[in-house]
Amino acid sequence: AQSVAQPEDQVNVAEGNPLTVKCTYSVSGNPYLFWYVQYPNRGLQFLLKYITGDNLVKGSYGFEAEFNKSQTSFHLKKPSALVSDSALYFCAGPLRVGNTPLVFGKGTRLSVIA
Amino acid sequence: DVKVTQSSRYLVKRTGEKVFLECVQDMDHENMFWYRQDPGLGLRLIYFSYDVKMKEKGDIPEGYSVSREKKERFSLILESASTNQTSMYLCASSLVTGFINTGELFFGEGSRLTVL
Numbered sequence: 001a002q003s004v005a006q007p008e009d010q011v012n013v014a015e016g017n018p019l020t021v022k023c024t025y026s027v028s029g030n031p032y033l034f035w036y037v038q039y040p041n042r043g044l045q046f047l048l049k050y051i052t053g054d055n056l057v058k059g060s061y062g063f064e065a066e067f068n069k070s071q072t073s074f075h076l077k078k079p080s081a082l083v084s085d086s087a088l089y090f091c092a093g094p095l096r097v098g099n100t101p102l103v104f105g106k107g108t109r110l111s112v113i114a
Numbered sequence: 115d116v117k118v119t120q121s122s123r124y125l126v127k128r129t130g131e132k133v134f135l136e137c138v139q140d141m142d143h144e145n146m147f148w149y150r151q152d153p154g155l156g157l158r159l160i161y162f163s164y165d166v167k168m169k170e171k172g173d174i175p176e177g178y179s180v181s182r183e184k185k186e187r188f189s190l191i192l193e194s195a196s197t198n199q200t201s202m203y204l205c206a207s208s209l210v211t212g213f214i215n216t217g218e219l220f221f222g223e224g225s226r227l228t229v230l
Contacts, residue, residue, distance in 0.1 A: 036219075041224075042223060042224070043118070043206075043221030043222050043223050049218065099144075099164055101145075101159050101172065104149075104157040106155060107156050
């Protein structure tokens with residue numbers, strides 16, 4: 001079974017600075033990994049996914065994520081943070097290969113300060 | 115615009131009441147899910163369904179049941195609500211391609227349930 005972990009509950013960053021939200025995974029075989037974002041009082045929205053191929057994955061709203069097999073990480077990044085990026089971010093992966101649900105990390109709250 | 119619609123955004127119920135949370139998707143997705151979201155605990159899977167009349171338990175099914183009589187509709191039922199079921203409930207759907215969950219879940223806005 002696959003699991004994901006988000007080591008930080010909260011990340012604070014100044015507007016215009018680069019941001020990183022961390023995720024590590026544990027899986028046997030090739031992982032499928034996802035990032036989702038939740039704005040206040042809303043459901044989650046898909047940001048990006050890694051299935052196979054390039055280790056740098058580009059997604060919505062200028063976000064990208066870097067898959068690193070040796071460090072078993074899939075960190076979410078953005079070169080220049082906006083105040084509107086403030087939200088709750090979730091890393092996720094399927095429970096196992098096949099048609100199975102996603103398991104989510106506990107979430108990281110990102111605050112971008114003007 | 116594709117959509118997952120949850121019937122109620124906010125509900126207040128009393129302990130022991132039967133509660134129905136309805137979810138409808140208009141994308142012809144095979145998979146539908148019910149998650150519960152609590153601060154510090156992230157999202158936890160209650161039940162999921164990969165086809166009409168099919169259901170499987172997730173991580174925390176106790177105290178809940180589900181119904182999927184039509185492909186577009188997935189209902190979560192709390193037979194006898196308790197205070198520890200006060201939470202945000204999120205419904206989601208996803209497409210299946212090649213027997214694999216594509217992983218791109220579409221979520222509803224959520225139903226915030228308070229049990230007094």
